[in-house]
Amino acid sequence: MKLYEQLFDELINRIEGGYYPVGSRLPSIRALSKERGVSISTVQEAYQRLEESGYTEVRVKSGYYVRARGESPELPDVSRPVQRPLEVTYWDQVYHLLTGSDSDGHIAFGTAKPDIHTPTLKPLLKALTNSAACTSEDFLNYSSMHGSKRLRKQIARLAVNSGCNLHPDEIIITSGCQEALMCSLRAVTEPGDIVAIDSPSFYGSTQAIKSLGLKALEIPTHPETGISIEALEMAIEQWPVKAIQVTPTCNNPLGYTMPEGRRKELLRLAQQCDLPIIEDDIYGDLYYRSPRPKTIKSFDDEGRVLLCSSFSKTIAYGLRLGWVAPGQCTDRVLHKKFISTVSSPPIQQEAVADFIENGYYERHLRVMRQQYQQARDVMIDLVKRNFPEGTKISFPQGGYILWVEFPIEVDSVKLNKLLESRNISIAPGVIFSASGKYRNFIRMNFSRVPDEKIKTALKAVAEEARNLMLEETVPE
Amino acid sequence: MKLYEQLFDELINRIEGGYYPVGSRLPSIRALSKERGVSISTVQEAYQRLEESGYTEVRVKSGYYVRARGESPELPDVSRPVQRPLEVTYWDQVYHLLTGSDSDGHIAFGTAKPDIHTPTLKPLLKALTNSAACTSEDFLNYSSMHGSKRLRKQIARLAVNSGCNLHPDEIIITSGCQEALMCSLRAVTEPGDIVAIDSPSFYGSTQAIKSLGLKALEIPTHPETGISIEALEMAIEQWPVKAIQVTPTCNNPLGYTMPEGRRKELLRLAQQCDLPIIEDDIYGDLYYRSPRPKTIKSFDDEGRVLLCSSFSKTIAYGLRLGWVAPGQCTDRVLHKKFISTVSSPPIQQEAVADFIENGYYERHLRVMRQQYQQARDVMIDLVKRNFPEGTKISFPQGGYILWVEFPIEVDSVKLNKLLESRNISIAPGVIFSASGKYRNFIRMNFSRVPDEKIKTALKAVAEEARNLMLEETVPE
Numbered sequence: 001m002k003l004y005e006q007l008f009d010e011l012i013n014r015i016e017g018g019y020y021p022v023g024s025r026l027p028s029i030r031a032l033s034k035e036r037g038v039s040i041s042t043v044q045e046a047y048q049r050l051e052e053s054g055y056t057e058v059r060v061k062s063g064y065y066v067r068a069r070g071e072s073p074e075l076p077d078v079s080r081p082v083q084r085p086l087e088v089t090y091w092d093q094v095y096h097l098l099t100g101s102d103s104d105g106h107i108a109f110g111t112a113k114p115d116i117h118t119p120t121l122k123p124l125l126k127a128l129t130n131s132a133a134c135t136s137e138d139f140l141n142y143s144s145m146h147g148s149k150r151l152r153k154q155i156a157r158l159a160v161n162s163g164c165n166l167h168p169d170e171i172i173i174t175s176g177c178q179e180a181l182m183c184s185l186r187a188v189t190e191p192g193d194i195v196a197i198d199s200p201s202f203y204g205s206t207q208a209i210k211s212l213g214l215k216a217l218e219i220p221t222h223p224e225t226g227i228s229i230e231a232l233e234m235a236i237e238q239w240p241v242k243a244i245q246v247t248p249t250c251n252n253p254l255g256y257t258m259p260e261g262r263r264k265e266l267l268r269l270a271q272q273c274d275l276p277i278i279e280d281d282i283y284g285d286l287y288y289r290s291p292r293p294k295t296i297k298s299f300d301d302e303g304r305v306l307l308c309s310s311f312s313k314t315i316a317y318g319l320r321l322g323w324v325a326p327g328q329c330t331d332r333v334l335h336k337k338f339i340s341t342v343s344s345p346p347i348q349q350e351a352v353a354d355f356i357e358n359g360y361y362e363r364h365l366r367v368m369r370q371q372y373q374q375a376r377d378v379m380i381d382l383v384k385r386n387f388p389e390g391t392k393i394s395f396p397q398g399g400y401i402l403w404v405e406f407p408i409e410v411d412s413v414k415l416n417k418l419l420e421s422r423n424i425s426i427a428p429g430v431i432f433s434a435s436g437k438y439r440n441f442i443r444m445n446f447s448r449v450p451d452e453k454i455k456t457a458l459k460a461v462a463e464e465a466r467n468l469m470l471e472e473t474v475p476e
Numbered sequence: 477m478k479l480y481e482q483l484f485d486e487l488i489n490r491i492e493g494g495y496y497p498v499g500s501r502l503p504s505i506r507a508l509s510k511e512r513g514v515s516i517s518t519v520q521e522a523y524q525r526l527e528e529s530g531y532t533e534v535r536v537k538s539g540y541y542v543r544a545r546g547e548s549p550e551l552p553d554v555s556r557p558v559q560r561p562l563e564v565t566y567w568d569q570v571y572h573l574l575t576g577s578d579s580d581g582h583i584a585f586g587t588a589k590p591d592i593h594t595p596t597l598k599p600l601l602k603a604l605t606n607s608a609a610c611t612s613e614d615f616l617n618y619s620s621m622h623g624s625k626r627l628r629k630q631i632a633r634l635a636v637n638s639g640c641n642l643h644p645d646e647i648i649i650t651s652g653c654q655e656a657l658m659c660s661l662r663a664v665t666e667p668g669d670i671v672a673i674d675s676p677s678f679y680g681s682t683q684a685i686k687s688l689g690l691k692a693l694e695i696p697t698h699p700e701t702g703i704s705i706e707a708l709e710m711a712i713e714q715w716p717v718k719a720i721q722v723t724p725t726c727n728n729p730l731g732y733t734m735p736e737g738r739r740k741e742l743l744r745l746a747q748q749c750d751l752p753i754i755e756d757d758i759y760g761d762l763y764y765r766s767p768r769p770k771t772i773k774s775f776d777d778e779g780r781v782l783l784c785s786s787f788s789k790t791i792a793y794g795l796r797l798g799w800v801a802p803g804q805c806t807d808r809v810l811h812k813k814f815i816s817t818v819s820s821p822p823i824q825q826e827a828v829a830d831f832i833e834n835g836y837y838e839r840h841l842r843v844m845r846q847q848y849q850q851a852r853d854v855m856i857d858l859v860k861r862n863f864p865e866g867t868k869i870s871f872p873q874g875g876y877i878l879w880v881e882f883p884i885e886v887d888s889v890k891l892n893k894l895l896e897s898r899n900i901s902i903a904p905g906v907i908f909s910a911s912g913k914y915r916n917f918i919r920m921n922f923s924r925v926p927d928e929k930i931k932t933a934l935k936a937v938a939e940e941a942r943n944l945m946l947e948e949t950v951p952e
Contacts (some may be wrong), residue, residue, distance in 0.1 A: 043712075090736075091811055094814075095810075095811075097623060098621055098814070098818075099620075099622075125608075125609075127825070128608040128609075129605060129608045129609040131608070132604040132605045132607070132608035132609075132823065132827075133604075133605040133608075134602075142795055144575075145574055145575060168780060174817075175796075175817040175820070175821075176817055176818055177816055178814075178815065178816070178818045179816060179817045180817060182815055186687070190667075190689070191666075191667040191689060204814075204815070204818070207811070207814065208814050208815040211662070211811060211812065211815045213666070318821060318822050319821060320651075320817065320818070320819065320820060320821040321821075324499075334571075335567055335571075335683070335687060336652075336687065338570075338574070338680075338683065339658055339683050339684040339687045340654070340655060340658060340816055340817070341650075341651040341652055341654055341655045341796065341816070341817060342574075342652055342654045342680070342796070343796065344651070344796060345651075345794060345795060345796040345821060345824055346794050347604070347608065347795075347823060347824070348823070351608075362627050399538070414843065
């Protein structure tokens with residue numbers, strides 16, 4: 001047995017024995033070489049074999065990390081939503097999710113909030129204080145409908161990372177991504193119109209569709225490659241679709257990231273049918289690997305794509321700071337922004353501009369991407385080991401959201417009700433559909449690497465899910 | 477001649493000679509009695525005669541102020557808008573107003589922003605800094621859809637001043653009054669519906685009506701008593717009106733404050749026809765006298781009135797902090813708020829809650845009301861003395877907005893264009909109508925007592941208006 005093979009076996013033992021748990025980083029090549037008195041190349045070889053065997057994965061500029069072991073869990077099936085335009089419902093469940101318990105020790109798996117207990121946000125807190133402090137009186141009267149020029153410049157600069165050449169004047173600051181989506185939808189539709197959406201889909205946008213008197217046409221969506229362009233094309237032939245709305249990068253809730261080729265195909269289809277695309281990129285900057293995927297907007301030279309995003313997922317939810325680059329529709333979107341809230345408050349805008357200008361945002365992103373990727377592996381491992389047999393799990397390439405498909409007997413609305421007394425909440429699948437599908441699905445947050453409390457809560461979710469399965473199989 | 481008559485004549489001479497200019501405060505009774513060596517009662521008698529003769533007016537807890545002299549200027553006529561539902565236009569003019577020059581020395585008569593250069597706002601600036609500083613990480617994730625409980629408690633407490641008994645849970649915090657109006661409109665109408673509005677009417681709400689696919693039915697409105705209830709009743713008989721929207725207190729732009737009896741009549745009519753009322757109270761706390769008028773909401777025991785307001789006019793525009801008490805429609809409005817912006821940022825909410833809790837808000841209001849009342853008198857006097865003969869002027873009882881009716885030859889859109897080169901802007905009347913009426917009207921801000929710069933600018937407005945009148949009368 002060669003030296004590197006010996007080392008390889010030993011490392012596997014350490015991983016399988018839990019000495020290096022899932023999500024943890026292996027010692028650096030240099031450190032291990034020193035510790036074991038072997039050459040750098042021996043360690044390199046052993047590490048490479050570990051990676052090839054699926055035990056670890058490399059993270060850019062960071063090192064080797066232990067992956068979830070054994071076989072990959074099965075992905076959820078390609079969605080098969082009802083193939084006709086539908087009214088959106090389930091507001092009661094969304095309301096429940098959003099106004100859920102804030103009691104001590106409550107575990108809110110359902111919310112999609114980032115981890116904000118990170119030292120990389122300290123400069124932002126300082127910038128906020130400074131910004132509020134120099135909110136001399138004049139600042140209080142600040143009122144650009146477009147939003148802070150300084151912030152728009154920074155957004156335009158960052159957009160280069162996703163292949164986009166944006167001018168600051170093409171960007172409108174909004175009160176969160178929700179306002180960006182809402183203004184975009186309103187700019188390209190009239191009440192009664194049909195909007196084609198990926199399915200499952202973010203409840204904020206389906207609720208907007210409902211409230212605007214639009215109809216949602218849910219398109220089958222693959223858990224790895226995203227919205228089915230073939231199905232979309234057929235749907236457009238059959239129905240008078242007026243707009244396409246998708247979240248192609250680090251999709252919420254399904255986790256997929258559309259391959260670049262599919263993005264281009266989607267844009268081509270939109271061009272052929274002369275349809276606008278509303279592209280939600282809210283998780284885009286949380287793609288784990290570098291470079292991040294190019295937006296559909298980056299391939300669009302006609303101004304057909306309305307690109308919506310926000311700092312709610314990358315920095316903090318409470319900022320309520322989003323933006324939209326509406327292409328051709330800039331004037332229309334600006335009118336919608338005006339009648340919606342006129343303009344957004346300056347303090348947060350200037351503070352975030354400051355945070356980005358000084359390089360803190362990009363540093364923060366680097367740290368968070370690693371944390372989320374590590375948390376994903378630990379979370380998937382836990383879910384796989386604890387949840388009922390037959391559970392399928394998404395494999396997100398960015399962000400901190402897991403989409404879990406339980407066996408069909410598990411009604412997630414009931415599950416949520418059962419978990420209430422245990423001070424736990426999840427996001428039931430039904431809110432991600434216009435047609436009441438995904439009843440046996442849940443969405444779970446993994447913004448922090450699971451600690452003991454979270455592990456216990458996960459076991460409780462598994463237990464109640466099993467109880468529901470038993471109930472279903474016992475005849476009354 | 478009695479001693480008080482002698483004093484009375486002397487004071488008139490001082491006022492007419494400009495020694496006590498319009499808007500200035502007379503010496504206190506005690507001070508004048510000491511200065512002139514006459515009894516307190518002699519001064520009191522002289523002051524009372526001055527008031528009865530229209531030279532001065534009493535302001536609560538403040539003293540006697542010199543009023544605009546001579547005869548009151550004529551009020552604008554009762555409006556006679558087109559008596560059918562109309563699509564709203566003139567967005568280009570609104571856009572122009574809102575994105576106007578910010579260059580040095582620009583005089584923006586058109587905007588409706590409060591004076592924020594006042595020491596009474598210092599505690600707010602401090603509260604903002606504190607609020608941002610203690611925006612510990614948790615604060616950044618704050619996300620109540622309803623808004624800060626602490627702020628809602630204060631709003632409920634203040635509502636008692638307008639006769640309202642509100643529970644904090646009946647209040648939803650919004651991103652400015654615009655979002656409150658928008659969510660209210662959306663909660664009580666469907667696209668295609670007709671909304672009856674006072675006329676002239678705030679462009680933010682008429683633009684919202686336009687954008688929502690609604691039609692505005694403009695009701696004749698009296699410059700002192702507000703919307704004509706008789707005309708409204710006839711309109712409701714003729715058209716399928718779905719909601720009534722009014723600004724009964726310190727109306728923007730017309731300046732009227734509906735008498736209490738008319739408010740009750742309006743509510744009665746709404747009850748008879750089973751219609752909701754959207755009541756915009758944004759200037760309500762700036763009513764000059766005390767107590768401020770009761771809201772229509774205060775007489776409503778069915779939850780028929782959706783009361784909308786904001787701190788944009790009373791504190792500062794840049795806070796983007798409003799609220800709505802939607803009565804029966806609370807759930808519907810909350811859904812509209814969710815899809816609009818989900819929730820509003822916490823920093824401003826907590827700072828304003830702090831500002832109110834510590835009594836600073838009410839102190840600030842007392843000071844601003846006096847400033848605005850004084851500024852009104854000076855402004856009206858200046859307009860009267862400078863503007864072309866035949867100009868009519870509103871006489872607002874609160875706030876800082878003047879509605880000026882020029883002779884018919886003056887096209888205010890053209891006027892605005894002419895003023896551009898002089899670095900002055902006004903709000904042209906057309907944006908306050910759905911039907912392109914009020915072309916010879918302008919709205920002017922008087923949030924600060926006019927200084928020499930403003931006086932010069934006012935003369936420029938008058939000059940260009942006269943030029944337009946000449947152009948119109950000279951045959952080409």
